[in-house]
Amino acid sequence: MTAGMAERTDPMTADHRYDTQPRSRTRALPPVLRAPLEGRTWRELGWIVLSLPMSILFFVFAVTMTSVSAGLLVTFVGIPLLAGTFAALRGLGAVERMRARALLDADVAAPGPVSGGRGGFGGWLAGTLKSGVSWRHLLYSLLHFPWAVFGFSLVVPLWTAGWTLLLYPLWQWTLPLYGGQDGIQLYGDGTHNYYLDSPLEIAATSVIGLLLTLATPWVIRGLSSVDRLMVVGLLGPSRLASRVVELESDRGVVVDTAAADLRRIERDLHDGAQARLVALAMDLGLAKEKLLEDPEAAAAMVDEAHGEVKVALQELRDLARGIHPAVLTDRGLDAALSAVASRCAVPVQVEVDLDRRPAAAIEGIAYFTVSELLQNISKHARATRARVEVWRVEDRLMLQVRDDGRGGADATGGSGLAGLAERLGAVDGVLAVDSPAGGPTTVTAELPWRG
Template sequence: MATAYGPDTRDSRSPGSGLREQTPVKYFLPAVLRAPLEARTWRELLYVLLSMPLSTVMFVFAITMTSLSAGLLITFIGVPLLAVGLAVCRGFGVLERARARGLLNVDVAEPARVVGKTGGPMSWMGAVLKSGVSWRHLLYTLLHFPWAVFTFVVAVTFWTYGLAALTYPLWQWMFPVYGGIDGIQLYGDRTHAHYLDSPFELAATSAVGLVLVLVSPWIVRGLVSVDRLAVSGLLGPSELAARVSELESDRGVVVDTAAADLRRIERDLHDGAQARLVALAMDLGLAKEKLTDDPEAAARMVDEAHGEVKVALQELRDLARGIHPAVLTDRGLDAALSAIASRCTVPVTVTVDLDSRPAQAIEGIAYFTVSELLQNVSKHAGATRATVDVWRTADRLMLQVTDNGRGGADVATGSGLAGLTERLDAVDGVLVVDSPAGGPTTVTAELPWRG
């Protein structure tokens, strides 16, 4: 079954190779012809044209403030002046991110705000000067100016000459076409002015103009790809800050999940084994009282208590298995998943292809992921069979559970799949659900091998 990982998630071909094989060459020509008329082309050209005046203002401001603050560093004025200059450069970054978002379709996250520890101006000034984001904004204003000048000249030159040559037959009549006028004498030779006025020359000029017009959008597209990289790399949050934010979010998910598991265990103990053991103690107390007066009734009560003990032990075993099954620790995923499959209400085929065992925490998450998915198959899928495949791809552990049920499973509905997605995301894992209405359903999970 095709999933988001492709028809066969264990295919070793490079990503996108199938797409390249399926893209006919005949689709290339219409794309070239459409490019000058696409809205994207004109948005990118507008971005290049606006970059020239904006980068000039930013460059002049950055050079002026940096030079002035450097010259005044010997005094106290230079330090706050530099901090103000960096803060204004961060303001320029807001404008540039908005331009990139609106014209280049590049959505760069806002970097964290600079906040001093004490909230005072001195604390704020120190935070601005120590912020790597602020210095990257200053670097952007300095580097963007020469690049903006280059892209402006290239884009305007190609578009101007291309449009002028393409429309030359429409406006050439406004200029004299006499070709015998003596030109300026250079190096002893006399040049003659020549005008393109014959039908062949007009057609050839228009053809050259058409080629330039068709090429210009792709040249501009290549130029603004550098702008995309610059905006993303210099004006966004640092990788460390983004990773810290992601880890903080993941930590919250892990804490919430652990708290939910503890509440579940407490509830299962209170409503299950604990209640049975309390009832068992009461029954044994009554049997003890009747032992001398009515031995037969006492024997029946002891026999019933024996049955309650067996049920309580089974519930405790199930609860222990839900916390961390012994078979997973002793024998690994293959045996543990086979044990889960044997308890499923539909026949399940389990295939585990692993040359070694992953990290213990990852192994536990993989076990509970398959357990939850098979429970969904039993309760909601209406399936008659299911398969579980587990394999390793490089440094990733892959799980895939497929059933032939009614389909329609959706992570967005807030079901158990949403909880599984959060659990996997907390360890840099991914859960992909492919469940069209009418089935079948394929759920693929990807986990790091070592956590």
């Protein structure tokens, strides 16, 4: 058993699909030749060009207002003025996030609102001054200005010179006609002048321009990646705040899942075993009344009640297995998944490669994940066979369920797979679905080990 998802292949899931859509002429070019023509390059160039005036606005406002606020701290005016400066910087940060979303393809979430504490103006004032978001916006204002100046000073000359030299053969004729010189002047001291005017020199100039034009997009991308990191790290929510929001969401999912499971258990008990036991009690009461009058009829009713007891016991076993199967507790995932596979409507091959057992909670989630996926295969996939693999990669438990069915499984919206993904996400797990129309379907789940 290999340790990586990408290395785990199976003839059943080999998918030799070819792209029948015609490729655009731009896409047919190598990346080096394609880069100057791509929209991404022009968008990131627009970001760098616009960053200079935006950073000047940020920097001047931040330095001026912070200095004035610091100078007025000896009075009461300085503190609310500094808080107002921070609030204005958050507004400018929102403009930068929108600009990054449009030009850098960086969808940065807005940081959370200022915590007002006990409320009122005093609470807002204290929350603004203590907020790490406020100070990160100030830091962005100070750091982005020199970086924007550097990026503008490097990229604009490179980009302009590249295209100017590349297109030199097209506009060289304007120099002798309107400029009074034979070409681009490389040297001149009043006595000796050297111009790029011969065909070979013009061609060499165009080649140099081509090299600059091909190299500049990669310079732009390198500079933009730093800008993207600055926007995400300084203008977005902190990692701690994002983690808190994620945990709050996961807690809601866990609570909802537990409530749904309790409702399911209550419904199964009410509609299944409880109803059967009520009917059984009534049958036994009738048998008791007929015991003296008609012993044979009473015996037949007791015999029928005995059969109902067996059915009720089986329903209770199934319900207990749905809550937590005893075989999982006693023998682990290998035996438990084999038992689930034996009840599937299609033949299932199970392979579990674990040197030891994960945490009990993770083991239970893994079991119910595979169980639900196999139920989906039985009900919807129209498959002829399936395969379940379980292995460990460092501190992660990996599950993969594959079938050769009709495909088209959807993990979005309100589908069962979407609910399963939410349950896995509640414990920092991930669910990936690869199910093209016509099949095959591969569902991979990743869970923390926590053993």
